[in-house]
Amino acid sequence: MKNIIIITGAGKGIGRSIALDFAKEAGKHNNFNPVLILISRTLSDLEPLSSECGRLGAETEIFQADIADTAKIGNIVDTTFRRYGQIDCLVNNAGVGRFGPLAELTEDDYEYTMSVNLKGTFFLTQKVFPVMEKQHSGHIFFITSVAARTAFKSSALYCMSKFGQKGLVEVMRLHARSCNVRITEVMPGAVFTPMWGEVPEEMKKVMMMPEDISGPLVGAYLLPGRTTVEELVFRPVGGDIND
Numbered sequence: 001m002k003n004i005i006i007i008t009g010a011g012k013g014i015g016r017s018i019a020l021d022f023a024k025e026a027g028k029h030n031n032f033n034p035v036l037i038l039i040s041r042t043l044s045d046l047e048p049l050s051s052e053c054g055r056l057g058a059e060t061e062i063f064q065a066d067i068a069d070t071a072k073i074g075n076i077v078d079t080t081f082r083r084y085g086q087i088d089c090l091v092n093n094a095g096v097g098r099f100g101p102l103a104e105l106t107e108d109d110y111e112y113t114m115s116v117n118l119k120g121t122f123f124l125t126q127k128v129f130p131v132m133e134k135q136h137s138g139h140i141f142f143i144t145s146v147a148a149r150t151a152f153k154s155s156a157l158y159c160m161s162k163f164g165q166k167g168l169v170e171v172m173r174l175h176a177r178s179c180n181v182r183i184t185e186v187m188p189g190a191v192f193t194p195m196w197g198e199v200p201e202e203m204k205k206v207m208m209m210p211e212d213i214s215g216p217l218v219g220a221y222l223l224p225g226r227t228t229v230e231e232l233v234f235r236p237v238g239g240d241i242n243d
């Protein structure tokens, strides 16, 4: 049986690692034959990733799209459902951060952060959930952050958006339990990815790596259907690295 897995923000960082880790498990488990639906705005990231996943034994489809474009995302979900007749997993990973002193964050920073982290995540989840509800199975991951729980001074907009995502996670749990759908919130602290831009070597040494997050996430998906991992919290062993 095929497992249809949608991953947003698959082109870089944590999303890319999630795609590769799903691909690595292809054929190793009873009935696990992943078809990875890889979404991000940069086609030149998705094409080599798709080839790499293919070499590992997973089927892939790539879609260049901005998750804030609800019409386009809706079409991708419709196309996927028409083609495969099922959607087994949604990894809400795409997210952005604009960081800085409180007084310097702009209206553009606000609109951008909320349109991706909140609007994009909400409407994609709203579109996919009824499919899972009807098929009485599915798994939705939300990659929020430790910043969905803990405040950081330079992260006013990021924290707002991540606390907001957490609100959606809790609402989705209420909907999901009655229809056998699993909801997992993944809360990482600092992970070394392109999101951080240039990082001093000293700081890189204490950060986590994308595979530290993606491995356990894929493990949570592969657990027997009777069990749901509700939350995964990851921190560098020395604690959060920013204030």
Ligand SMILES: NC(=O)c1ccc[n+]([C@@H]2O[C@H](COP(=O)([O-])OP(=O)(O)OC[C@H]3O[C@@H](n4cnc5c(N)ncnc54)[C@H](OP(=O)(O)O)[C@@H]3O)[C@@H](O)[C@H]2O)c1
Residues within 6 Å of the ligand: 008, 009, 010, 011, 012, 013, 014, 015, 039, 040, 041, 042, 045, 065, 066, 067, 068, 093, 094, 095, 096, 097, 116, 120, 143, 144, 145, 146, 187, 188, 189, 190, 191, 192, 193, 194, 195, 196
């Ligand atoms: N890195 C960390 O320390 C950390 C910690 C906690 C939580 N997180 C969360 O983990 C998730 C992934 O972060 P990351 O560090 O891997 O980020 P990243 O390295 O910047 O990668 C983000 C990926 O998402 C894609 N993306 C961004 N906005 C998008 C949009 N509007 N539509 C479609 N794709 C979009 C990006 O590609 P394009 O720009 O080409 O679209 C890229 O492929 C985010 O939700 C982030 O908030 C990260």
